Amino acid sequence: GTTGGDGCSASCQEEAGWACTGAPSACDPICNDGIVIAGDEACDDGNAVETDGCTTQCQSGVVCGITNVSLAGGDRFATDPATGTCYVSFDDDAATFGGAQTACIASGGHLAAITSAGEQTLVASVQNTAQNPWIGGTDALVEGSFGWLTGEAFSFNGFAAGQPDGGDGEDCLSLFSAAIAPAGQTGRWNDTNCDFTGFVQGRICELPAETCGDGFLQTSRGEQCDDDNTTAGDGCSASCRFEVFFSEYIEGSASNKAIELYNPFSVPVSLAGCSLRLYSNGAATPSFTLNLTQTIAANDVLVACNSSSNATILAACDIKNSSLIAFNGDDAIELVCGGKVVDSIGQIGLDPGIQWGTSTTPTSPSTLDRTLRRKCSVTSGDTVTSDAFDPAVQWGGFAIDTLTNLGVYGCVP
Structure with a gap:
């Protein structure tokens, strides 16, 4: 026929977003090419990542196993199978350290806090290795004594060789890109100025499967309050709601x-x-x-x-x-x-x-x-x-x- 919109145009040309074969031609939508074919694809985000909200079959899916969060703009995703925690890389973001943390909170999480070798591997796996993204460590309170914004113990050492080296003025952590990391140490930690947006690009956010009780108010997760515990009877309930x-x-x-x-x-x-x-x-x-x-x-x-x-x-x-x-x-x-x-x-x-x-x-x-x-x-x-x-x-x-x-x-x- 000469009807357009089915993969083969009225002038018998293959339409964008379709692949046609044979004669007479059979046309199928191309998934993961960034073109949504209405009626055939629920979404198409142009990639083959299963956990970013649009599956490799171009159907809407759960983001990293987490619901009620907005991860628009996330570029790569990884999930800890033991905890359900999701790690998301946002490339090209030119925010300061504080701005990156604010953006992660708005997405339902916080800048990544790395407390084990396994977690280091997950975080590094989502990094854009051409960039130096923020993670959630700082020694701004006590010079030389780094800590995580979440308050978790700073017991695992993921610093690159020779780091930290900045002293006063280099109070926040990012990951080293492949271009400047010592050999074999891409994704290891580097201390830098918290406002150094020219050097640092992007951020890596950590989104726990359950955020209630972590001390961060996550309105995108439906929280009305978060008093850093899940104890009822103190004004903020075990589900992080005001206690009526x-x-x-x-x-x-x-x-x-x-x-x-x-x-x-x-x-x-x-x-x-x-x-x-x-x-x-x-x-x-x-x-x-x-x-x-x-x-x-x-x-x-x-x-x-x-x-x-x-x-x-x-x-x-x-x-x-x-x-x-x-x-x-x-x-x-x-x-x-x-x-x-x-x-x-x-x-x-x-x-x-x-x-x-x-x-x-x-x-x-x-x-x-x-x-x-x-x-x-x-x-x-x-x-x-x-x-x-x-x-x-x-x-x-x-x-x-x-x-x-x-x-x-x-x-x-």
Whole structure:
């Protein structure tokens, strides 16, 4: 035929991005030539690297086994099979040492910190050997005492022969190119001026498979905070999210049911990537999940309620849902953000009968026919969902259908 766009043009010429053979000609798209053939190729980045987001079959793929990161402009990639850590070379970048570190953080990592011979081999494997790229070592704080920006031990020595040699003023590390390295030492370390952008070109970034707890705020990985640990209860959760928590629970008459979440911080907190999960009658897996997209204003609350609740509850309600907010006294509730538990009520996988807690008095803490408010001493969520749950430990009890303060944070002594 004389239809273009199928590899053979209307004038019977082979079209760019295609290879045609035989007569009549059969035309196939050429993968890895940098030309995307719509309908046949999802991507084509002009190379045969499997781990840069576009596979050798011209299909979209995971970058170095890591998701939620932007590695546009990366030139070569290597992955540590033991840890999943990804090393990426960005060629031709004329940034200073500080600028290179900032760029690596924006990509979801940091300048490479090399702590073993195996890691040295991986880093050197992605280097453009015609350039001297930055890595993440410096002695700017204490002259002659090099350290990694990550705080990792500077115990492995990868310096080239005669290095470091610069003394004061040559405080940052790069890799030697083939042109200036001693024989057989391409990719070994050299100290140089931290602003020497004419000599240093490019950077090598290290992207751990899990960055939460490394002390670097990686917004490209969905982190809202990173306090250099994965300890819950210190303001920044084990999943590097601001720690919101349940502040009020209403299991009232008829459909009067609500759950309140509190943001104790002086900045708004996005709930994108968070969900509420209901575990009914001792279920070990969620009976219903409600994905959240809202933002809780600074020092404010968000209320989810049953859409058939009374007018007082509905007036304070931000999210109306009759599937998840339909819990009874024997149903567990969980708040999950970034795949990790942020707070919970009840013990998942256990059916307590009719309630957790006791009904010895009209106000004794119980998950049945009560309003519960968190104690003022509680400043973060209950992240262990499999242990015994006693509401009296963290909650104060109020009589059924006590609705005062719903929608306004309040706690009990």
